[in-house]
Amino acid sequence: MIDTFYYFLFWVCILGLCFGSFFNVVILRSLSGESIVFPPSKCPKCGNKLLFWHNIPVLSYILLRGKCYFCKEKISIQYPLVELAAMLLFAFAFVKFGISITTLFAMFWVSCLIIMTGTDLKEQLVDCNIAIIMGISGIIFNIINAGAMGIAHSLTGILIGGLILELIARAGYLFTDSRAMGEADTYVAGALGAIFGQDIIVVLLLGLLTSMVFILPVFFYKQFKNNNKLTCILGVIFGLAFVIFQTLQNYYTLAIFAIIGLTLAFSILKNLNHIEERNYLPYVPALAIGALIFLFFII
């Protein structure tokens, strides 16, 4: 029995690697508008057609030492990373849900999330059609599992997810003259709502925490570079106050923690207008990570 499990797991990993390879093509060509199926793979620099052994997921990157076989142009680390991510997440889906229809759906959602994350990170562009297809698959999944109740479950999630993200995006107008986030984020949140129902609230919170982990260090680095030492110092004090509050857990430390937090928030908001380049928040990757954490480790 255990042998069968590892046998299946092995082929799921291979499948993940091959799909990852395909996702790379989709990420690259959906942005350039090229056909996904027909043109054979070639080096974007020298245009030479790749040989068969240049197309093996991950392995080719290692064999070629990350350079084009013909012109020695560096190959983007995106290729092996996407392939490994697909392999890992397909394996997670299989380990979590076994041989079931849920595994197939989970693999499909993983695929959509990888492609949207890839294009968002690469060009700050997300194809909303992928989000819509993912949402429809979520509705179908819930109908299979719960019939008519499943539709209600999905619709609730779409409403909550879409609405919350749209509100956050439009809150951007309070401080600047543009949305805080792109329209794609609303589509993705709605699609995840169609999958997770009202649990989308937990997914959004996980996404928010994920984005904080990535955004805050960059934010404070920029503040530091712009010689905005006060915000940096406040950030450090805020972190210390949080640790002290967590250790002592009384009202005095909570009050101090809250006051420092408010001062920090005020200092950040005051400086928001002074930041020259508008920071684009790639929120789709954060949402994707939040959704995957929820899918594989919470439900």
Ligand SMILES: [Zn+2]
């Ligand atoms: Zn080349």
